[in-house]
Amino acid sequence: MTPTPVSPASPGAGPAPTTTEAPALHAAALALGDDALVLSHRLGEWAGHAPVLEEEVALANIALDLLGQARVLLSLAGDEDELAYLREERAFRNLQLVEQPNGDFAHTIARQLYFSVYQTLLYGQLADTDSLLAPLAAKAVKEVAYHQDHAEQWTLRLGDGTAESHERMRRGLDALWRFTGEMFQPVPGLDLDWQGMREQWTARVTEVIEKATLSVPEGPQSGAWTAGAGREGLHTESFGRMLAEMQHLHRSHPGASW
Amino acid sequence: MSSSTEWPLWEVFVRSRRGLSHTHAGSLHAPDAEMALRNARDLYTRRNEGVSIWVVPSTQITASSPDEKDSFFDPSADKPYRHPTFYDIPEGVKHL
Numbered sequence: 001m002t003p004t005p006v007s008p009a010s011p012g013a014g015p016a017p018t019t020t021e022a023p024a025l026h027a028a029a030l031a032l033g034d035d036a037l038v039l040s041h042r043l044g045e046w047a048g049h050a051p052v053l054e055e056e057v058a059l060a061n062i063a064l065d066l067l068g069q070a071r072v073l074l075s076l077a078g079d080e081d082e083l084a085y086l087r088e089e090r091a092f093r094n095l096q097l098v099e100q101p102n103g104d105f106a107h108t109i110a111r112q113l114y115f116s117v118y119q120t121l122l123y124g125q126l127a128d129t130d131s132l133l134a135p136l137a138a139k140a141v142k143e144v145a146y147h148q149d150h151a152e153q154w155t156l157r158l159g160d161g162t163a164e165s166h167e168r169m170r171r172g173l174d175a176l177w178r179f180t181g182e183m184f185q186p187v188p189g190l191d192l193d194w195q196g197m198r199e200q201w202t203a204r205v206t207e208v209i210e211k212a213t214l215s216v217p218e219g220p221q222s223g224a225w226t227a228g229a230g231r232e233g234l235h236t237e238s239f240g241r242m243l244a245e246m247q248h249l250h251r252s253h254p255g256a257s258w
Numbered sequence: 259m260s261s262s263t264e265w266p267l268w269e270v271f272v273r274s275r276r277g278l279s280h281t282h283a284g285s286l287h288a289p290d291a292e293m294a295l296r297n298a299r300d301l302y303t304r305r306n307e308g309v310s311i312w313v314v315p316s317t318q319i320t321a322s323s324p325d326e327k328d329s330f331f332d333p334s335a336d337k338p339y340r341h342p343t344f345y346d347i348p349e350g351v352k353h354l
Contacts, residue, residue, distance in 0.1 A: 052265065054286050054297040061300050153293060 024189030025132055026077045027093070031187050031231055032122075032133070033073030034094035037084055038239075039115060040066035041246050042102055051105055058150060062112075065143040072136050085250035089233075089240050096230040097179035099239040103172065106158050106165065110172030112151035117204050118183045118197075119144040125192045133190075152208050159212025166213065173209065174217045181221030182230055266315060268294040272302055273310040278353075280312050288313075 043063035050056030074080040097115055102108045123144055126137035158169040184198040206216050229235070249256075265287040271280035283302040288294035294313040303311065322330055334340060 052287060054288060054301065058297065058300045061304070150296065153296065157289065157293070 026189075028131075028187050028189030029073045029076040029133065030083070031093040033070050033077060033083070034092050035098050035115075035119075036066040036073065037070035038092070038094045038242070039098040039111075040064070040070060041242060042098065042100075042111075043108075045102055046108070055105075059108075062147050062150065065140075065147065069136065069140050069143070073133070076132070081250070085247045089235055089243055091233060092235065092239075092243075093231055093233065094235075095179070095182050096236050096239075097176060097183065099230070099235060099242060100176060100179065101238050101242075103175070104168055106168035107172035107175065109151055109154045109158060110169065110176050112147065113155050113173075113205065113208065114176055114180050114183075116144055116148040116151050117201055118180075120148050121197045121200055122192070125197065126190065129191060131190070155208055155214075156212045159209070159214045169212065170214055173214060177217035177219065178222060185231060187231065265289050266317070268298075268313045269316050269319060270294075270298040270302055271312040271314070272298070272308040274307055275309055280310065283307075285316060291315075 040063045043059050043066070046056060046059045048056070050059055070084075071080050074083045077083060095115075097111065100111060102111075120141060123137040123141040127134055127141055131137075155169065158165040160166070183201070184194050186192070186194045209216050266289075267285055268288055268291075269285050270283045272283040273280045283298070286294065286297050286301055288297050291313055295311055298311050298313055302308065
């Protein structure tokens with residue numbers, strides 16, 4: 001095929017992405033898409049196991065919202081199925097927070113609280129930019145605002161509930177605290193106010209936790225070796241097992257369809 | 259009877275669009291009214307069904323007894339003048 005020289009002024013070509021913009025956008029879409037995909041899978045694991053039927057539906061709803069976001073984002077970064085099912089652990093760019101196992105219900109709610117407040121702030125900011133991800137963010141911010149409400153309502157009820165639920169909620173918040181620092185490391189390709197996001201996140205999470213008669217965990221938000229690790233492809237022990245389960249069918253029957 | 263550790267039952271009423279009444283959609287379990295609203299949103303309004311939701315504790319509903327059905331409802335069956343069947347409905351009138 002003869003290469004055709006493309007004039008930048010050719011009519012109908014539209015604004016071509018600059019060479020520096022495209023890879024950065026892919027990386028950003030991959031990071032946010034992997035967050036959504038991995039958390040969606042974790043929440044899906046509650047199907048058939050949730051404490052009550054109504055809550056199972058609620059968690060599945062949230063998981064499906066996230067899966068929808070993941071599909072759009074991963075399609076921007078490449079082929080969605082290849083990215084989801086054929087990448088190795090080290091190629092995933094999700095935060096370590098979202099890959100953490102479900103634990104008990106309070107543990108899952110703690111993970112939801114930390115992540116959904118972050119996601120609401122992130123998509124809220126992103127929607128106001130001229131990034132190619134802005135339309136997705138504008139649509140998703142309504143979904144994740146509901147996820148945040150769900151997590152906050154449960155944090156209040158578990159924290160201010162029985163002695164048992166209070167203790168379990170405290171344990172969940174404490175255990176996951178060290179994974180929250182990574183959220184505010186700037187993602188290349190996203191021109192956002194990360195420091196402002198951290199301040200708003202801390203204010204909101206503190207407000208909810210204290211209203212739930214609990215206290216904000218002490219200690220650093222990131223352990224020494226975990227800082228920024230998920231975004232660089234370093235993941236925690238349980239992530240490999242989760243991936244094996246998620247990818248098993250596709251890898252065993254390549255190209256299979258229903 | 260439900261045991262005391264089970265969440266109470268709530269009846270859900272959904273208004274599908276403005277101008278229509280709330281209609282009974284079903285029931286669900288929830289620990290309190292706020293969570294019942296959220297569960298109702300997840301269970302009954304996933305496909306654009308609603309603009310407004312009411313939840314009512316099932317225990318607060320007083321129902322007519324099926325055993326008294328005859329005395330309750332039959333007496334009105336043979337009084338055709340109670341039904342608006344003697345009027346021509348003008349064209350363009352909806353919801354009648």
